[in-house]
Amino acid sequence: MTTIDLRTEIKEFLSSRRARIAPEHAGLPAYGGNRRVEGLRREEVALLAGVSVDYYVRMERGSLAGASDGVLDAVAAALHLDEAEREHLFQLARRSRGPGGPRRRRPAVPVRPALQQVLDAITDAPAWICNGRYDVLAVNQQARALYAPMLAGPRRPANTARFVYLDPEAAEKFFVDYDRIVGDVAAKLRMEAGRNPHDEELIALVGELSTRSALFRKRWASQDVRLHRSGHKRLHHPVVGRLDLDVESMELPADPGLLLTVYTAPAGTAAADGLALLASWAASQGQDASV
Template identity: 90%
Template sequence: MAKIDLRSEIKEFLRSRRARITPERAGLPVYGGNRRVKGLRREEVALLAGVSVDYYVRMERGSLAGTSDGVLDAVASALHLDEAERDHLFHLARQSRAPGGPRRRRPAVTVRPALQQVLDAITDAPAWICNGRYDVLATNHLARALYSPVLADTRRTANTARFVYLDPAAAGTFFVDYDRIAGDVAAKLRMEAGRDPHDEELIALVGELSTRSDLFRQRWASQDVRLHRSGRKRLHHPAVGRLDLDVESMELPADPGLLLTVYTAPAGTATADGLALLASWAAEQEKPATEIQAPERQDLPGT
């Protein structure tokens, strides 16, 4: 992928959202049974949003540069956009208003020592810091143990999106709800593309995944977007088995673009016991070789 084309992003996003809304859902009367379009017509969206047909057609052709926040809100309501979709529409509009620019490489992000201290102070729960491209930038010892399959390839910065789409056999075993996870990853990457369509590393990642994964191409074409939010994640860890974890993801205001994610489980549950077992396993894995007791020597007869 050479670039993320902003006009195409706007056009395909609005068309895809319009196609899923039926007149009945929008509260419009239906005359006759022979509709040639899937979902709403453009003139119906214009009517619901209170703008002229020409104005909405111009928007759907990829031009949001002069669109007010009020009109964006009205279109979002007409298309029944959820919170993530509404935010995405506003991100696209904001980028349309900004001066055009070439692809740019973001400065290398390093996690501040104080943030690593925060991670290390969380001793009973896996925690890590990533960016919107799913690069894993810092972990505590339990997160390294929990996500050991994701972190196994040390040739470059670990990236959850690459693991999900480029190692589907391992990812399908690790993530119990692999299909949902794959959809969420693509949707969150598209959300990131709306925030910064000129990010060179994001463009390269989307291009790599599009080239190497049929599933990613399908999910990317859906135009779905998601926010990084709280939820549940079900994993099958190779050392401790099934873990059903509560996930809290939060943006770091002092470090824009970075997310802190913490995995927990209610006390007394099988998953809480599994995390305790994971901690023991992680401690064994991180012992220096000199601390690992050698097996007793078994002398052969006659020696």
């Protein structure tokens, strides 16, 4: 992959969202039993959104430059877009309105020393900082121990997407919900592609994963998008065993594009005991927090 074509992204995203909605789920009568298209027709989306058929067809062909926020909202409602999908649509529209611009190299760079100090001050929970490409840029000691299987490789920066798709045997052992993880990773990368379609490092990563992983190609083609938000992650650590953790991901306003992620467990649970054991193990190994 040498580029992420914006018009193609728009076309495939809108058509894929349209294909998943049956007419009856949109409150429309399904005339006849032999529909030639999966999901809604373009004219049905236009009707639901309150725009002309010609206008919606132009949108789905990749032309969002002239679409107002009101029209985008109407299309999002017609297609039953969730929060992440709606944000992705608006990001694609914003990129359409601005200059295309050349590909930009946005290499992973070390985080500010003050941010590493923040990580090091979090002593009771694994915490790390990554970017939208899943590059792991900084960790505290517990995160270094928690993600030891992923950080064991020599390549730096370590990258969660590469681990998940290019080392599937190890990733399946580590992530209890591996099938969900592979979908989430591809969806969040596609969300990042909508924000930064000219990011040279992101283009290279997507190209590498597409070339080397049939599973990634399948997940990428789904056009799904996800936000980095709070959630739960179930891991099987090779030293301390099963860990069911709560995850909080927060954007860093002073460092656009960076995310702070912290893993915790309720007091008194087996996972909390596991994190305490993990901290003891990391200290006994003399592990530092470098990545």
